[in-house]
Amino acid sequence: MTSIPATLATDQARTRLDRLVVIDVRTPAEYASGHLPGAVNIPLDHVRRALDDIRHAAERRDLLVVCASGARSENACKLLAEEGITAATLVGGTGAWAAAGHDLHTPAACDTRAGWSMERQVRFTAGSVVLLGLLLGVLVHPALLLIPAGIAGGLVFSALTNTCGMAAVLGKLPHNRPRTADLDAARTALRGS
Numbered sequence: 001m002t003s004i005p006a007t008l009a010t011d012q013a014r015t016r017l018d019r020l021v022v023i024d025v026r027t028p029a030e031y032a033s034g035h036l037p038g039a040v041n042i043p044l045d046h047v048r049r050a051l052d053d054i055r056h057a058a059e060r061r062d063l064l065v066v067c068a069s070g071a072r073s074e075n076a077c078k079l080l081a082e083e084g085i086t087a088a089t090l091v092g093g094t095g096a097w098a099a100a101g102h103d104l105h106t107p108a109a110c111d112t113r114a115g116w117s118m119e120r121q122v123r124f125t126a127g128s129v130v131l132l133g134l135l136l137g138v139l140v141h142p143a144l145l146l147i148p149a150g151i152a153g154g155l156v157f158s159a160l161t162n163t164c165g166m167a168a169v170l171g172k173l174p175h176n177r178p179r180t181a182d183l184d185a186a187r188t189a190l191r192g193s
Contacts, residue, residue: 006077008088010100013064020064021057021190023047023087025076026094027176030117034104036066036090036097040186044072045171047079049183053190055085063087068117069095071162121170126151 013020013036022039024031031041042050044067057063063080065073065087073089080087090097098104116124133147158164170176 006088007091008064009091010097010102013090013097014100014102016062016064019061021061022064022066023054023076023190024066024094025072026067027118027171028182029175030068032106033117034098034106035094037103037105039066039105040189041182042186042190043171043176044076045168046183047076050187050190051080051083051085053187054080055083057190058085058087064090066090066097067093068119069093071164072118074162118167118170118176121176122164122166125166125170126155 008016017037022036024035024039024041025044025047026035026041027043028041031039035041042054047054054063063085065076065080066089067073067076070089070091070093073093077087077089092099094104130148130151133144133149133151136147137143137145154165158166
């Protein structure tokens with residue numbers, strides 16, 4: 001097994017894809033909307049539960065962790081590094097992969113609903129709360145303008161820390177959570193990698 005750099009560009013990943021175990025840490029709905037060929041879906045908030053299987057896969061092949069843009073996969077790589085597991089992240093995530101003209105695979109018979117990406121869900125939720133806060137501030141009481149101010153502050157904090165509390169909350173909604181069988185199937189796939 002060769003050593004893998006901390007990040008891989010899309011073309012580097014494409015040429016090595018057959019020698020990598022690819023772990024997609026997006027939600028099941030995002031994964032169902034299109035993922036790298038051969039990627040196994042283990043949502044970020046379930047990575048700890050699959051550590052033994054990820055470690056087993058890493059003993060045989062290099063790991064590449066992907067998400068939509070690279071932020072969640074970077075967090076997953078840090079978590080794995082804390083556990084002594086080396087993994088790389090795909091620069092720009094599946095968005096960069098698709099923009100480079102590489103195919104994204106979708107499950108033929110997927111039992112998860114292909115829905116909005118987490119980034120789109122965050123933008124929609126933040127925008128809706130800001131509009132509602134502005135309306136309430138104008139129509140009900142000016143103190144309610146603190147609602148959009150709070151969302152703006154949260155977005156700035158999110159950008160500065162490269163984290164997203166709203167995404168963490170939205171990830172817990174039923175349509176974003178993996179079914180137990182999906183996680184079990186992913187863990188089985190990692191053991192067989």
